[in-house]
Amino acid sequence: MKRNDWCLKDGEYHLTVLGVIARPDGKFLISKRTMTKSWAPGWWEVSGGGAMAGESSFDAVKREILEETGLDVSDWDGGYEFTYKRENPGEGDNYFVDVYKFVADFDEKDVHMQESETDGFKLATLDEIKQYAEKGIFLHYDSIKQVFE
Structure with a gap:
């Protein structure tokens, strides 16, 4: 199912997950969305996506990060860190977001980005992420900023 290829009724929600990936040195793995994306092309983000029917949010976030x-x-x-809710009355796009954070010592060579989804990645400091957010080009920052602290 493509993003927004549904129309939920008021009071209905779908489940989305976000996975913040951190290293012990305080850097975070972020990716740049392809310019061919219909929504927020070229913006920076953390891994995430929609949970499939019957899938737990933990399994969904692991799958999305791996993909x-x-x-x-x-x-x-x-x-798991926390959940937030978005309601968009009349738009048919209401959702819950389960936010996760994972920490490990990994190298850039371990990262193999999904080329159809991203135009690259970087290991960013919190200050770099805040700068992208201030420019309005970091998805979901205001909703998940406490995970970076």
């Missing part, structure tokens, strides 16, 4: 980065976070430190 998007090639990293298997199953045995990494961290896990």
